[in-house]
Amino acid sequence: MRELLRVAPGAAVDLRSVDPRSTPGLPGPEVTGPDRKAWARGQVVLLGAELGRQQEMLFADAKARAAGRPGRPAGAAGRVAAGRRVLLVLQAMDCGGKDGTVKRVAGAMNPLGLHVRSFGPPTAEELRHDFLWRVRRALPPPGYVGVFNRSHYEDVLAARVGALVPEPVWRARYDEINAFEREQADAGVTLVKVMLHISYAEQGRRLLERLDEPRKHWKYDPSDVDARARWDDYQAAYAEALSRCGTEAAPWHVVPADRKWYRDWAVAQLLRETFDTLDLGYPPAGFDVRRERERLLGSEGTRQMNGR
C-alpha cells in the first residue's frame, strides 16, 4: 500500500492521472465478497484495533526510554531512535474528507496517546513568526501519534494560490519544508503525508450537501466556493508540493478519496504498514517482577490501618 500510493521521490506529479474514484490495493471480490464497501468498513474496525495496539506499544516504549531504560529489548533497541513518534499529515481540497478520516481512523486509537492539531488561517501572532513556528509547537511528543489536519503545506498551497506572499517566498519554502521534515525524521518522527484526492464533481456534491443540510451549515464557508473557482490552480500547487516535497525521509501518498470507505481503509492500511516498519514491542520491566509480587502480596501486612 505504501509503495502503491507513494509519490516517487523527485518524480513529477500529474494528479489528473489518478482517478479519485479508483481503489488501488483493494483486494478483489474473492476476498471482499460481493459488497466491498461493507468489507472495507469492517476492515477499518479491525485495523483500528490493531492500530490501537501498536499505538500502545509506541507509548509504552517511549515511557520506558524517558525513564532511562532501554525500551524494546535485545537487538532491536540499537536500531531505533529515542524520540519515536508517528505523524499523519492530512491535506485535501475543501470537503476532501480530512475531518472524516480523523474521526474514523484516528478515532479508533486511544485518545490518551493521540495528539491532533488543526491548522486554520494563521493568527496575527503566528504571522509574526516564520511559517514553521506554529508547526514546531504542534509536533507530537515522543510516544504519541500526531495528526495534522492541514499543515505547513498550506503555506505553499493557499499562500501560493491566494498570493498571500510573493512568489520567491513560497518558492523558497519547498526546501525549507524538506529541511524541517528531514530534521524531524532524524529526531524520531515517522511522517506519513497523505493527500486525500477528490474530484471537482465530488467536491461540488459535498458542498451542496452542506448547504442543503442545516446541521452541516457550520462546516460551510462562502470562501469554499471562491477556492473552488481556483481548482486548477490548487491542483497545480498540490502537484508541485507533492513533487518537490515527496522525499525518502518523508514521502507523500495520494489516496483517491471520492469513496469514503476506500479512503478510510487506505489511510488505516498506510498507518498499519508504517507501524510495522517500526518493529514495536513492549519494553522489558524496569523492576524485579518477583520482588514486586512479594511486596504486593505482603502489603496487606504493611497497610497502615488508621481510620478503618
Added chain:
Amino acid sequence: MRELLRVAPGAAVDLRSVDPRSTPGLPGPEVTGPDRKAWARGQVVLLGAELGRQQEMLFADAKARAAGRPGRPAGAAGRVAAGRRVLLVLQAMDCGGKDGTVKRVAGAMNPLGLHVRSFGPPTAEELRHDFLWRVRRALPPPGYVGVFNRSHYEDVLAARVGALVPEPVWRARYDEINAFEREQADAGVTLVKVMLHISYAEQGRRLLERLDEPRKHWKYDPSDVDARARWDDYQAAYAEALSRCGTEAAPWHVVPADRKWYRDWAVAQLLRETFDTLDLGYPPAGFDVRRERERLLGSEGTRQMNGR
C-alpha cells in the same frame, strides 16, 4: 445520575459508606435483561454516539461565536456563556480505571474536538511556578471537550500524603482550587469532576494482573505499592478534597468503579446529562444559503480552466 452520584456541596464525605461494587442508577432487570453487564456495554456505545453529536454541536457553536455570530438561535443565545466547553476531571487511586475511562468514554467522541491532558509528577519547570500554572495551560479551548487524567487535585492528594509541601501550603490550596474553578465556570467551562472509587482488594487484584502480564509491565511502577501502603491516608485526603471542593460551581461525583462496565456507563451518563444542561443546538448559517447555492451551482462556469 448527577444528583445520585454528586457530593452535596459542603457536606462531609465518608468514602467507606460508598460500596465500590455498587451500581447506583443502573436500571433493574426489567430494563437491562438478565445480563446487565452486556446491557451496560451496549449502552456505552449508544451513549458514545450521542456524546459525539453533542460534542459536534458544542464545537459548531463555538466556531460560530468565534466568527462573531450569535451561535445557538433565538432565546437560548442569551442564556449561555461565550466560551463554552466541558472539562471532565478524572481522579482515582492507582488502577482506579482512569485510562480505561478515557479510552472507552472519551474514545467514543471525535478526536478533533477532544483535548486530553495527563498530569504526572511536576517537572522541574512546573515546580518553579504555582501549582495551578500547568493546569491553566492545559485547559480546553472553547468548543472542546477536555479530559484531565489526574489534575490539580494531586496537589492536595499526593502532595499531602507524601508531605511534598508543608501542611499550611496544601491546606491553603482548597480555597485556591475553589477560586480557580469558580473563575473557569464563569468563563464558560462546565466542570465534571469524577472520583473513580475502587476498593483496596480490587486495586490489589489489578496490580497483580499488571505484574503477571508482561504486556502490562509498562503500566506498573514500584511506587504504586508504596502508595498502596498509605491507602487510608489517601482515602482521608480524597474525602477532605471532595468535601472542601465539592461546590455548586464545580461539583464532585463519586463513581463506584470496581465494576468497569458500570464505571464506563456511569461516566458516559454523567457527561450526557451535563451536555443536556447546556441546551446545545447547531448555530444558524452565517451566510445567505440560497445565494450560496446559486453561486455553487453556477461555479462550473466560473472555473478557471487553465491546465485541463
